[in-house]
Structures are given as structure tokens and as C-alpha cells.
Amino acid sequence: MVSVHSFTPVYHGVSRPWDIGVLHRWDRRLSDLMMTGLRGGELVVGDNQPYQVPLDEDYTIPVRAEACGMPYTLLEIRQDLVAADTGAEEWSERLAGILDSVLDHPGVGHYTMPAPDVSEPRFN
Numbered sequence: 001m002v003s004v005h006s007f008t009p010v011y012h013g014v015s016r017p018w019d020i021g022v023l024h025r026w027d028r029r030l031s032d033l034m035m036t037g038l039r040g041g042e043l044v045v046g047d048n049q050p051y052q053v054p055l056d057e058d059y060t061i062p063v064r065a066e067a068c069g070m071p072y073t074l075l076e077i078r079q080d081l082v083a084a085d086t087g088a089e090e091w092s093e094r095l096a097g098i099l100d101s102v103l104d105h106p107g108v109g110h111y112t113m114p115a116p117d118v119s120e121p122r123f124n
Helices: 029-038 060-068 085-104
Strands: 002-007 020-023 045-047 073-078
Touching (some): 029 045, 029 073, 029 085
Antiparallel strands (some): 020 073
16 A cells, blocks of 8 residues: 655744655555665655654554555655646656555565554444
8 A cells, every 4th residue: 555645844834854754653664665765866755754654643554554464655745846747747757666666576565464553443
């Protein structure tokens, strides 16, 4: 599962240095491979920055991926980099190129044990 979101470049008056954040919780397989692919150039890549995937605030990653051991990553792109069509196209091409090799990696082609903490009542 690959989820893509965007984040504001300035939050509470503080500039955020990341171009993209790669988020994960228990299973880092996809996220680590994505970070490796993204860090080959001039990008500032956040490891669980500017956000994390908190169990009490997120639903899709814990319930749809972690509960069954599916490989996943959540990508957060800085909004000003994808606001124009050209930026969105550039990022979609960049991510597609990296995902082609990442999804073919033998380490992500199988499910693992479910995350141990996703059996809370709100998820059942």
C-alpha cells in the first residue's frame, strides 16, 4: 500500500525543510527502500517527518495494511512542490520511477506478521 498526502511548508510560523516525508510504524520495508531511492539526489527526505503514523489518529495504514502484515508506506510531499501541474507531474514521474524498482524488490513481495497493537476495539 502506498498512500500519498501533502503537507504545508510552514506550520505555526516554522519553515519545514523537507521536500518529502516517508512515514511508517512497525514495518519499514517499503519506507526504507523509498528513502534510499529518494535520497539519491538533492531532495531533503524526512524519516517519519514532518509527521508520524500514530495509531490513535490514523486508520488506513493500521487497519488496511498493518493489521494483515501488508507492506506499506505513507508519503508526504510539501504542498508548494505539487501546487502547479508541472510540479505534480514531476513528482508523479519521480515516484513512479522509484516505485517501479521498490515494488519489484524481493523483500516487499510478501506479507509479514500483523502489527501487535492494531487489535484495539476501535479497529474491530
